[in-house]
Amino acid sequence: MSGAGFLLDLGKCVGCGACVLACRLENHWPEGVSWRRVLPLNLDRFAGGPTYHFSLACHHCDHPACLTACPTGAYEKRTDGVVLLRAELCLGCRYCEMACPFGAPSYDAAAGVMTKCDLCAHRVDAGLRPACVAACPTEALSVGPGRRTGPFSSHANEELYARIPGFSAPAGCEPNVRFLPPRGRIRSRLVRDLEEELKP
Amino acid sequence: MSSDKVFRTVCPRNCYCTCGMVVRVRGREIVQIEGDPLNSATEGKVCLKGISYAQRVAAEDRLKVPMLRNARGDLVPASWENALDDIAERLERLHSESGPQSVLYYEGSGSHGALSALADAFWNPFGGPTRAHGDLCWPAGLEATRLTYGANAHNHPRLTRDSRFILTWGHNPAETNIHQMRFILEAQEKGATFAVIDPRSTDTTDAADYHLQPRPGTDAALALGMANVIVEAGLHDEAFLARSATGIEAFLLRIRAYTPERVSQITGVGAGEIRELALAYARTRPALLIAGFGLQRNHHAGQTMRAVALLPALTGNIGIPGGGWQYANLASHQLRAPSLPPAPPVPSRSFPTARLGRELLSLTNPKIRAAWFEKANPVSQHPQTGPVVQALAELDLLVVVDQFITDTARLAHYVLPAKSMFEEEDLVTAYWHPYLQLRTRLFDPPGEVKTETEIWRRMCERFGFDTRYFASDPREILRALLPDGKANLLEQLKNAPVDPSGNGDVVWSDARFPTPSGKIEFASEEALRLWGVDPVPDYVPLEEGHASGRAQRFPLQLLTCKTRGCIHSQFGNLRWIKDVERPRRLDIHPEDALARGLAGGDRARVWNDRGEVRLGIHLTPGIRRGVVHVIEGRCGPGDPEMNRLTDDGITDMNYGATFYECLVEVEKA
Numbered sequence: 001m002s003g004a005g006f007l008l009d010l011g012k013c014v015g016c017g018a019c020v021l022a023c024r025l026e027n028h029w030p031e032g033v034s035w036r037r038v039l040p041l042n043l044d045r046f047a048g049g050p051t052y053h054f055s056l057a058c059h060h061c062d063h064p065a066c067l068t069a070c071p072t073g074a075y076e077k078r079t080d081g082v083v084l085l086r087a088e089l090c091l092g093c094r095y096c097e098m099a100c101p102f103g104a105p106s107y108d109a110a111a112g113v114m115t116k117c118d119l120c121a122h123r124v125d126a127g128l129r130p131a132c133v134a135a136c137p138t139e140a141l142s143v144g145p146g147r148r149t150g151p152f153s154s155h156a157n158e159e160l161y162a163r164i165p166g167f168s169a170p171a172g173c174e175p176n177v178r179f180l181p182p183r184g185r186i187r188s189r190l191v192r193d194l195e196e197e198l199k200p
Numbered sequence: 201m202s203s204d205k206v207f208r209t210v211c212p213r214n215c216y217c218t219c220g221m222v223v224r225v226r227g228r229e230i231v232q233i234e235g236d237p238l239n240s241a242t243e244g245k246v247c248l249k250g251i252s253y254a255q256r257v258a259a260e261d262r263l264k265v266p267m268l269r270n271a272r273g274d275l276v277p278a279s280w281e282n283a284l285d286d287i288a289e290r291l292e293r294l295h296s297e298s299g300p301q302s303v304l305y306y307e308g309s310g311s312h313g314a315l316s317a318l319a320d321a322f323w324n325p326f327g328g329p330t331r332a333h334g335d336l337c338w339p340a341g342l343e344a345t346r347l348t349y350g351a352n353a354h355n356h357p358r359l360t361r362d363s364r365f366i367l368t369w370g371h372n373p374a375e376t377n378i379h380q381m382r383f384i385l386e387a388q389e390k391g392a393t394f395a396v397i398d399p400r401s402t403d404t405t406d407a408a409d410y411h412l413q414p415r416p417g418t419d420a421a422l423a424l425g426m427a428n429v430i431v432e433a434g435l436h437d438e439a440f441l442a443r444s445a446t447g448i449e450a451f452l453l454r455i456r457a458y459t460p461e462r463v464s465q466i467t468g469v470g471a472g473e474i475r476e477l478a479l480a481y482a483r484t485r486p487a488l489l490i491a492g493f494g495l496q497r498n499h500h501a502g503q504t505m506r507a508v509a510l511l512p513a514l515t516g517n518i519g520i521p522g523g524g525w526q527y528a529n530l531a532s533h534q535l536r537a538p539s540l541p542p543a544p545p546v547p548s549r550s551f552p553t554a555r556l557g558r559e560l561l562s563l564t565n566p567k568i569r570a571a572w573f574e575k576a577n578p579v580s581q582h583p584q585t586g587p588v589v590q591a592l593a594e595l596d597l598l599v600v601v602d603q604f605i606t607d608t609a610r611l612a613h614y615v616l617p618a619k620s621m622f623e624e625e626d627l628v629t630a631y632w633h634p635y636l637q638l639r640t641r642l643f644d645p646p647g648e649v650k651t652e653t654e655i656w657r658r659m660c661e662r663f664g665f666d667t668r669y670f671a672s673d674p675r676e677i678l679r680a681l682l683p684d685g686k687a688n689l690l691e692q693l694k695n696a697p698v699d700p701s702g703n704g705d706v707v708w709s710d711a712r713f714p715t716p717s718g719k720i721e722f723a724s725e726e727a728l729r730l731w732g733v734d735p736v737p738d739y740v741p742l743e744e745g746h747a748s749g750r751a752q753r754f755p756l757q758l759l760t761c762k763t764r765g766c767i768h769s770q771f772g773n774l775r776w777i778k779d780v781e782r783p784r785r786l787d788i789h790p791e792d793a794l795a796r797g798l799a800g801g802d803r804a805r806v807w808n809d810r811g812e813v814r815l816g817i818h819l820t821p822g823i824r825r826g827v828v829h830v831i832e833g834r835c836g837p838g839d840p841e842m843n844r845l846t847d848d849g850i851t852d853m854n855y856g857a858t859f860y861e862c863l864v865e866v867e868k869a
Contacts, residue, residue: 012385014374014403016764017780021251024776025233038780045822050406134234137245137378138385182406
């Protein structure tokens with residue numbers, strides 16, 4: 001597994017939206033473009049359940065559908081896992097947009113090219129965390145594995161990490177996003193077990 | 201880029217967090233906004249609003265020139281010279297015809313900074329205008345805390361991490377105090393229990409281990425009921441009370457009547473739930489009780505807050521890390537008043553701010569003929585929008601100073617463009633953490649924008665008033681505001697936030713309470729003397745509550761709470777915020793909706809005998825039955841005017857407003 005991708009602690013994400021604005025400021029989203037969004041699940045709190053907030057951007061898949069679909073080779077999977085889009089090679093055909101099951105590529109109509117989260121490669125290369133992660137007020141969002149923080153910070157056990165639920169892998173693209181289940185009264189057994197196993 | 205400049209500054213909004221910020225600037229463009237890691241309450245983070253300043257400061261709709269209402273009723277650009285000449289001439293005429301009190305000067309909470317006080321370099325020699333006193337937000341809770349503990353102070357926010365039990369009451373930190381939420385979640389991760397009392401379900405209650413949803417306005421009964429359970433179980437801290445409290449006998453007598461069964465009937469919370477929460481709170485130490493502003497927006501706010509504020513004392517949680525009573529922390533409020541010309545010998549006329557519309561319409565001798573609003577948007581924020589709009593529309597002269605055309609500015613004869621927080625150096629206090637912080641000037645104001653300080657200086661010039669109070673070096677003014685013996689504080693503040701109080705991180709650890717008795721006052725003669733209330737806090741049903749006669753006609757209690765993306769009517773005009781903010785809809789329980797023939801997605805008419813509003817509904821079983829909610833603050837023409845429905849009542853203490861004592865009925869629009 002590659003080093004890039006996001007780990008979101010659903011027990012700590014309160015849907016505040018700081019990650020979205022931090023990305024917008026850092027990456028100068030052109031008009032109509034969105035690289036990160038917070039999708040609420042059960043905003044109505046039906047059945048007495050809570051709202052979960054999913055802060056989502058590009059998942060920097062192991063087998064990126066965008067890359068496969070791109071006719072000009074504008075996409076690149078870096079060795080550290082970051083899926084990069086080189087705008088200078090993009091024709092604006094939007095095949096990647098159709099291919100990505102997660103809606104990560106976002107079309108810049110004015111420039112006629114696609115744009116996409118690059119995990120703040122310019123920051124990561126300078127030893128900084130992506131803008132969304134650095135801004136997260138509750139430290140719910142982190143980069144993982146390898147660079148991840150939180151309960152798994154000092155651990156590089158890929159096998160355990162793989163057991164944290166993410167999205168299933170439509171079209172076999174192996175998205176690199178993981179979700180720690182919520183805390184409190186509904187904290188799942190999975191996390192307790194994982195934390196038990198990870199105790200030094 | 202190497203040409204970038206990096207500044208430390210502080211967000212001056214009316215918000216708990218008052219974040220320290222690090223801002224990177226390229227020319228006039230803000231390219232990065234991060235939290236200041238040296239502020240150990242906000243710890244290197246800001247919220248979404250903090251990041252949105254990058255757009256706000258450069259927003260297309262920001263005012264850059266003075267605007268004048270022309271004969272056709274449109275706001276059109278004007279020059280500063282003409283605008284201020286005309287305003288001065290009109291004020292002078294009103295002064296000679298009807299006296300200085302025919303003018304209202306109103307400064308709101310839109311932006312915090314010590315230099316605001318310089319407005320009186322103009323108004324004092326003018327002769328003292330009419331003013332408003334009290335506050336729309338928090339004064340009842342402040343006075344309740346002062347009567348109980350002697351002062352408004354609490355532990356350093358980061359100590360929340362060390363708490364074993366956190367009870368938040370009428371507070372939604374996930375949206376309104378995000379850094380508090382971080383500490384709560386960290387404490388919870390370390391095993392602390394988290395309980396929330398709120399009639400709504402929120403992003404905060406979603407994280408809670410206990411969530412009690414009482415009827416709005418019944419919190420005093422709930423607090424007294426919890427005290428009853430705690431004392432019955434012998435879990436009160438007798439040694440602490442003997443040492444540090446007075447009036448405990450009268451209080452023990454009072455709570456006898458508040459059995460869980462009776463309190464359950466009043467609050468609508470199960471007796472078992474009340475017992476369970478009270479016992480869990482009292483059995484865990486250290487336990488922290490954090491009260492928000494929400495439970496003190498009704499007529500009996502002060503007595504309610506006194507009842508709640510006593511629970512930490514009853515359980516001996518005062519003066520210890522991880523425990524305590526958290527309401528407001530005024531540790532940073534140590535600045536001196538600026539040097540000003542003498543105030544007029546006759547005290548200014550003033551009225552409680554909540555009654556703005558009514559007072560402007562009814563005051564006589566002299567009648568109010570002109571008003572000047574700064575950092576305020578009363579058409580959105582004051583109760584009873586109808587009378588407020590009518591009163592403002594009838595004025596001979598309305599001057600509004602703002603960065604944007606707000607609902608209030610739309611009614612003005614003159615709108616003067618205001619600086620942003622990045623365009624004038626100032627000192628900013630806080631009310632959650634103990635830090636005094638320096639607001640930095642990053643660049644000049646855009647266009648023809650002038651600072652308020654400069655506007656007042658020019659007004660003084662026009663009236664021939666002394667202008668030496670406006671030193672040519674603004675830093676000289678700031679230095680004069682610093683507390684005695686702290687002359688070098690300004691230099692320190694350039695490098696880091698400073699706690700100027702000397703309180704330390706744990707307040708009341710010395711058990712010296714600046715109350716009349718020197719102890720925590722369970723019975724307060726001062727409360728009786730100043731406010732005419734029962735010395736021992738009691739539950740009194742709301743005049744406009746769930747059990748009042750009025751509830752026959754208007755059976756639903758309306759709450760208008762804060763949201764994460766706006767501070768009242770600020771920020772919501774910005775594209776960046778609109779893209780992530782939730783729509784302002786009427787949250788209503790599905791059973792309440794069903795009983796009125798309403799289905800999800802319908803539009804509703806919400807009304808009472810004060811007014812009506814139409815808006816979309818949002819069905820959610822998360823809200824208590826009998827309660828409806830809409831996000832407050834009208835940020836633009838598309839948002840509902842909820843204050844058409846709210847009452848202009850005044851709290852039992854300290855002249856607060858009663859926004860959450862508001863009955864309505866709802867039907868399909």
